Amino acid sequence: MACPKIVLYCLLVQLMFLCLVPEVAHGQGLKVGFYQKTCPNAEAIVKKVIGEVMSVAPGLSGPLLRMHFHDCFIRGCEGSILLNSPTHQAEKDAAPNQGLRGFQTIDRVKTALEKACPGIVSCADILAIVARDVVVATGGLSYNVETGRKDGNISRSSEALNNLIPPTANITTLKTGFARRGLNVKDLVVLSGGHTIGFSRCSAFSNRLYNFTGKGDPDPKLDSTYAARLKFQCKPNDVTTHVEMDPGSARTFDVKYFELIPKRRGLFTSDVALLDDSQTKAYIDLQIKTGGSTFFKDFGVSMVKMGRVGVLTGTAGEVRKVCSKVN
Ligand code: HEM
Numbered sequence: 001m002a003c004p005k006i007v008l009y010c011l012l013v014q015l016m017f018l019c020l021v022p023e024v025a026h027g028q029g030l031k032v033g034f035y036q037k038t039c040p041n042a043e044a045i046v047k048k049v050i051g052e053v054m055s056v057a058p059g060l061s062g063p064l065l066r067m068h069f070h071d072c073f074i075r076g077c078e079g080s081i082l083l084n085s086p087t088h089q090a091e092k093d094a095a096p097n098q099g100l101r102g103f104q105t106i107d108r109v110k111t112a113l114e115k116a117c118p119g120i121v122s123c124a125d126i127l128a129i130v131a132r133d134v135v136v137a138t139g140g141l142s143y144n145v146e147t148g149r150k151d152g153n154i155s156r157s158s159e160a161l162n163n164l165i166p167p168t169a170n171i172t173t174l175k176t177g178f179a180r181r182g183l184n185v186k187d188l189v190v191l192s193g194g195h196t197i198g199f200s201r202c203s204a205f206s207n208r209l210y211n212f213t214g215k216g217d218p219d220p221k222l223d224s225t226y227a228a229r230l231k232f233q234c235k236p237n238d239v240t241t242h243v244e245m246d247p248g249s250a251r252t253f254d255v256k257y258f259e260l261i262p263k264r265r266g267l268f269t270s271d272v273a274l275l276d277d278s279q280t281k282a283y284i285d286l287q288i289k290t291g292g293s294t295f296f297k298d299f300g301v302s303m304v305k306m307g308r309v310g311v312l313t314g315t316a317g318e319v320r321k322v323c324s325k326v327n
Contacts, residue, residue, distance in 0.1 A: 062198020076310015
């Protein structure tokens, strides 16, 4: 049967569009239990290693969750955040990634998996499973992680700078940044809830304390008592100190992050900006009112969506033997 030319033309345009926008969430080729036949204990092995790591270094929960997010937002969830560059020009070398930690934990997980099932489990999948396991280890709800990602072999620091959303972002930038990856406004507010665990370097928010508009002034949207405490912890130009993002419960996955925001105690401009959209604000209000009635479950749903962004599956990409090096 002959196809009308216009239909063929539309299909071609759609195909070109899909090729041009590789970072949007699709996730074809991913499924829960991808390694069921090829490495049945894969997830149990990850869980065991993460349990061991958490028992001695619980502070790595934040960095390990964040690592999956940064992997997905730069070139998609394909493990490129883990690659080393001899000339220090990989994603991990970019300024916003300098605070990432936990690479050795990923190596440790990979070593255990290579011992059990050589060449089977990708580094990109390890990041996704580890992210879920640290959420659970800190008190969040478990969710099924889709697997089947392959590893990419390109990692450029310039792409990290262009693709990671800065902590100074306003609501428009945040929404656009998420939409570019096929993530909606709900995903934005839910996943921002990841800031319920972890620490931040002073440099990520010191402009709000010392020089908000370039005149040596503080951010008027920051609660003054909280600002005073932060100033005590972070002196101007402090490059070493880390502070809890969710003071008092930075190692517990809970709803406190949302409670802080309307109190003007969100740490970053990007956290406070969630009050500037009616949908994100309504979500925050609901979680506060209901003690996080949907947040815990929503987090898993949005993490699975984020885990589909720009994945390589099937014959695309490779399964790296060592996560920091291409094969
Ligand atoms: C919405 C846009 C986001 C912005 C602008 C942002 C920004 C930041 C910044 C500036 C830090 C401190 C980094 C440092 O000290 O070097 C941070 C930490 C963190 N972020 Fe985000 N983030 C965002 C979204 C997310 C998402 C989606 C997740 C995970 C689902 C996440 C999880 C974390 C975690 C767990 C930490 C603590 C890391 C640690 O303890 O070392 N963030 N974020």
